[in-house]
Amino acid sequence: MPETTTATEHLANGTAVRVTQKHRFGTDAMLLSAFCGVHRDWSACDLGSGCGIIPLRWHDMGHRGRAVGVELSPEGAQLLREAAEELEHITSVCADLRTLQLEGNFDVVSCNPPYFTGGFRSQKPGRSEARHEVTCTVADVANTAARLLKDGGRLCLCNRPERLCDCMAAARLAGLEPKRLRFVRQRADLTETPWLFLLDCRKAGKPGLHLLPDLVVEDETGGFSAEILQIYGKKEAL
Template sequence: MRKPFRFKQFEILQDKTAMKVGTDGVLLGAWTCYENVKSVLDIGTGTGLISLMIAQRNSSATILSLEIEKNAFDQALENFENSIWKKRLEIKNTALQDFKTKKKFDLIISNPPFYTTTFKNEDEKRALARHSESLPYSVLLKNCAELLSENGICSFIIPYSEETNFIKIAKNYKLYPKRITQVKGNKKTPLKRSLLEFSFQELKIEISELIIEIERHKYTEDYINIVKDFYLKM
């Protein structure tokens, strides 16, 4: 029997793909701004989690998702078809590098692959999904700049250790940080992730910190406020 991961307004089947529902994807989908957004591009959608989260938060936007790995593509398509927002969701089985369109998007969102070690995971599907060689930051950001509407934003979650380099690469394509939230597991652990929002406008950057847990399975109020519309037990 297939057991989905249940959220408040949708379910995620994840038995066909190596990439399961995780904190990174949920955080990005919940943190990202969606006001004044009519068109969304989700790069590397995996199970379709982030696209479904944006569909829940924005009642009118059309969302196009890209997924290179065939099993993940099939899984996301199934998850979209099972959702109440299926008419606003579309998915293509393609790499970003091969995606061609004249359309511009108000929001581009991606939880990009980020393993930088030379040792790929034994599970090739997981390696393809997470290993940064499959989508280098420079390729990701160049394409985002070409596909983003004039007043649009793009949002990412990356390792905190990559933040400075990522911002530097983005600047090459005239994408400037607008909002940054640096994430740590608890008060005593080092910063682990960076949530980044970019636009074509150079503005004063809004920087904040998010701590996920007070102690094991006891979550901070800030974290609960971000994800409570999605997780069943929040």
């Protein structure tokens, strides 16, 4: 797909998502949207929303409360604006989350943040910012979420396992207590390292972390597991 070409993809229940080569979505965003467990009438915000996949996925799952997608890139923010044109409860905000001026009191804030602090950086437009902490850090995400959430509200994020300590430390410093943790691994083989974690932190929460069973992507035949198919809203292989 050429970088300037816009295409439309549809989620399990028909919700349209506008994507480009630069602003697409992957498995991690789908897993995070499900992990949030957003109730129908909750007020929810997604930071670094890209094409808006997480607010749109919430809508596809039945969410009808206030939903805000915050995206630094004007192109990404416009994609969500187009997809949500007839969805009055979803708002696209083009802003830097570090200086975001937004009325808070949210029940949940989600973020699929940049994963890397160093190493090779892609020269493709937008890819370096999406993968490396160029425009925001985990601490920026935690601090912004703490401002937006009401007491008892939740920050849900995903990241690579090697960043787990960074994420937990940043969350605690911002007054967000880690409460649920789930690792994602490609196969049930415990000799393989998980490639992702999902973390749920509670504003003004009491200490106590619940470690959930691993989420396994593939079943024993090499196809997608029953849970992955359920998350994608599929009854058969993708």
